[in-house]
Amino acid sequence: MRIVQNTFITIFLFSIFLSCSACSSESKETGWEWEEEEEVPAGFELKKGVNIASWISTPKFSGEERVAFFTNENVKQLKELGFDHIRLPIDETVLWTENGEKIRPYAFDLLHNAIGWCQSNGLKIIVDMHITRNHRFTNTENDLFTKPEEPAKFVRLWEDLSSELSKYSNDLLAYEILNEPVSENPENWNSVLNLVIPAIQAKEPERTLIVGVCTSNFAVMYNSLKLPATKNIMMTYHVYAPYLLTAYGQNDTTGGRTDIPISYPGQLVPDGYISQLPEKWQSTGKQVFNKEALRPFVKEGIDRAKQLSVPVFVGEFGTLYTVPEQSRANWYRDIVSLLGEYGIGYTSWDYKGAGYSIVDENNTVAYPEIVKILTGK
Template sequence: MKIRRNIILTILLTVFCLSVIGCSDNSKDPGWDWDDDDDIPTVFELKKGVNVASWLSTPKYDGEQRAAFFTENNVKQLKELGFDHIRLPIDEQVLWNENGNKVRAYAFDLLHNAISWCDKNGMKIIVDMHITRNHRFTNTENDLFTKSDEPTKFVKLWEDLSSELSKYSNELLAYEILNEPVSENPENWNRVLNLVIPAIRAKEKERALIVGVCTSNFAVKYSSLRLPSTENILMTYHVYAPYLLTAYGQEDTTGGRTDIPISYPGQLVPDDYISELPDKWQSTGRQIFNKEALRPFVKEGIDRAKELGLPVFVGEFGTLYTVPAESRANWYRDVIALFNEYETGYTSWDYKGAGYSIVDKDNVVAYPDIVNILTGK
């Protein structure tokens, strides 16, 4: 009996030790298991969303046509399709005149409408400062970072917007400070953040703020991002890789041509057609892309957010309608699979009015397969 009891005790002790070792194992799967990161707070939960472009940023229409372009029925449609939020790009030139006065008709009135429609229909909304008079994401450098008086103007712009929108619930609305900041020196962006974040916090302590990563010389400088604080802040980044595929048919990829074969997954462009590409894209055309080749483009931003202790979401991603339908659907399927693997929310580009849109001018879903992939149906 004594021997049997000792054997039983030995077995129990062994099981206990193995369980302790298992609990202390710090190894991780390739994906980011949010459940194991209790120090990463849930600030403003975002799952599946759509950008609403061509309305208050680079608008397609003016006056009543602009008002009719996006209405509460569109918000209802997005909700019914399975999306939970919209990202609404806005331009300074649309909402403020050159004297800094707010434009109400067909500008701020529409902004307030959009927020109210989202509130009424159970959707969240991000107001994204997309283009300002001192910053445009298509520039290689911007006055915001090179002229000494421009950061103060940018701060005042946000103070004005915060005063206008502070009445809305923190659970409904978040602010994205600037779309795709671009500077030759990424420290310039950090310097501006050190001014604008405290200015907004002085007015709205609990508002969720969204911060993107600076792009310098066409490279995203993830490791350079620093913040004055991390409270109630989310990090965001965009995924358009490989750009030769996602922007196929544009002047800056194929020279505007859509007769060059391209496909995904696999080698993007057949060997026989590589010479037809502009010189700068020929090496990319020879590359093989699949889900695993896309993984680094998704994971790098997630890794940086984790290092900073921030929640993260992908604010833009998508392909032009010029991409062959099967390859387009395959790309969306793989990208969404990666987002889901890393438990990362996302906002596709975009809803209506541009080459990436999911509905046509009559609000009819133009690409149901892609919508089903985006919504997980």
């Protein structure tokens, strides 16, 4: 999830809003508590983490400025704040040339540095294949799923990365195969998983592999996800609901306006301002959101992980800094509370560099209350 890369998320959450008839304080469904014997099996344990964006995925800087953007001191800070892992998005174009040659300076060297810093500071790390030349999560369809030669390229990319990183402990490092896979037909994603999971596991059978759910214009296709194996597999999904709130002030929510009042919990936008919202968001603006209204957005991914008998965590969630600060804190508090009820780990979006960040450009904590909520301190 990025400030300028969210068209897809906008669409599918909007569709969920239209289909959710229980977005009010009376929306709680009974029987949601998990029985002890139904708990998702333990795996690569993740509790409280944060994404490291804008560094070697859609980087804000190049050269020495990129080196200085994220360092061992930042990892130490995260450890001291109370986080136990990071999710590190990476882009193919940053790490590999078009000919498939590894780029070392300001690319693979930084990746190895980050893993080493996590190891020395007692944090786990997820290496997340965020954007590839044949897949971008903001597209409505991707070459990875439409061109017959592309899945094999994707497998080779992962085999190359696995060879590079296989020396690291399985307790330290996990691989996220692809961020927010997008295809109109979810079987396309399942077919790719049938190729890439066995290829990685042939080289690293004990490495934890993290799998997201295929998405399309108007759906998150939880029930369509199929796995060729479940050993050392973990499922992930993202939570940005209600999107009118979490992405408040963007062009695709309020037309870029930040003078329309918005708050959480309660009715998002006062009646007198509903007409000033873009038409597609007016019904959402009238809705009442609170912890119980958010529960379905948290629970759906957990339900699918239970069906697949794999552990699960939320790999991204967050709100833009343009959201009124107390409403931001209220939303984070409810999401973290819900995840705690289900015993689910999480990785917030993000550390710094984007509009969701918890620290400023000087690495000073910008939102202490939110950090306290995220870390439980």
